[in-house]
Amino acid sequence: MDRVYTRLRADILDGVHPPGARLGEAELAEATGSSRTPVREALRRLEVEGLVEVLPHRGARVPDWTAEDLEEIYDLRMLLESAAARRAATRATTADLDRMDELCRLMEAAVEPGAGQDLDRVAALNAEFHDIVRAAAASGRLVSMLNAVVQLPLVMRTFNRYSPADLARSSAHHRELAAALRARDGTWAESVMRAHVLAAKAVLLRAARTPGERNDHTETRTG
Known part of the structure; x- marks a missing residue:
């Protein structure tokens, strides 16, 4: 799980996933060579850090800062x-x-x-x-x-x-x-x-x- 978290975090900070980008679990699982469970856990950790926001019924995305x-x-x-x-x-x-x-x-x-x-x-x-x-x-x-x-x-x-x-x-x-x-x-x-x-x-x-x-x-x- 740490590997997936580290990869997603780096991709967000490096702009691979720019502000406003949707973060689909299936797509991220394929990109990281993992299942959806570690992706889901990584997204939760990133949400706590403020690097991801999870919207009800809409999934996760990279925040677009005002x-x-x-x-x-x-x-x-x-x-x-x-x-x-x-x-x-x-x-x-x-x-x-x-x-x-x-x-x-x-x-x-x-x-x-x-x-x-x-x-x-x-x-x-x-x-x-x-x-x-x-x-x-x-x-x-x-x-x-x-x-x-x-x-x-x-x-x-x-x-x-x-x-x-x-x-x-x-x-x-x-x-x-x-x-x-x-x-x-x-x-x-x-x-x-x-x-x-x-x-x-x-x-x-x-x-x-x-x-x-x-x-x-x-x-x-x-x-």
């Missing part, structure tokens, strides 16, 4: 992730800080316009950067709450909405956050993380309210 949903999600993320940054300022190791500096360099190289731009790589590097901050916070409860908020499809797929200016600002935030953590300044780190999440929220809300406008970027993950 602007109001996104605003709530990002407000929660801002509170939790800024708290994590404050805690990380006094707990991050030298190895953590050195890796964050390296990730900043790698992300900056990957967002350079042109043939070398690779936003899929930026997304992976960005996820590692934020994972370091969360792990350095050394709070299992905080990390669990953050995972519940951050691991949502529309939160994870926003780089396609980022303009070059948005990407540059995100990179600058990463650099400043790394500097704040190296300075062991929790107040500074918290402030930078709040600004970082609020900026991402503004981009995503703008996109949600003007769905016809898209940047020429591949849909992938950010944060």
Whole structure:
């Protein structure tokens, strides 16, 4: 059952099943090479996480998040992730800080316009950067709450909405956050993380309210 759950969860987060997509048990069982029982159990678990909604007499589907949903999600993320940054300022190791500096360099190289731009790589590097901050916070409860908020499809797929200016600002935030953590300044780190999440929220809300406008970027993950 865990195999089916893991596969379905990854497919939702990666956009294989986009927002609004119907999740038929028979089709999912065939796709995962399983019976309907583990599929049904996986859908129940995903419903608890907020990644699936089950509608009476209509089956399951991937939620289609509204602007109001996104605003709530990002407000929660801002509170939790800024708290994590404050805690990380006094707990991050030298190895953590050195890796964050390296990730900043790698992300900056990957967002350079042109043939070398690779936003899929930026997304992976960005996820590692934020994972370091969360792990350095050394709070299992905080990390669990953050995972519940951050691991949502529309939160994870926003780089396609980022303009070059948005990407540059995100990179600058990463650099400043790394500097704040190296300075062991929790107040500074918290402030930078709040600004970082609020900026991402503004981009995503703008996109949600003007769905016809898209940047020429591949849909992938950010944060």
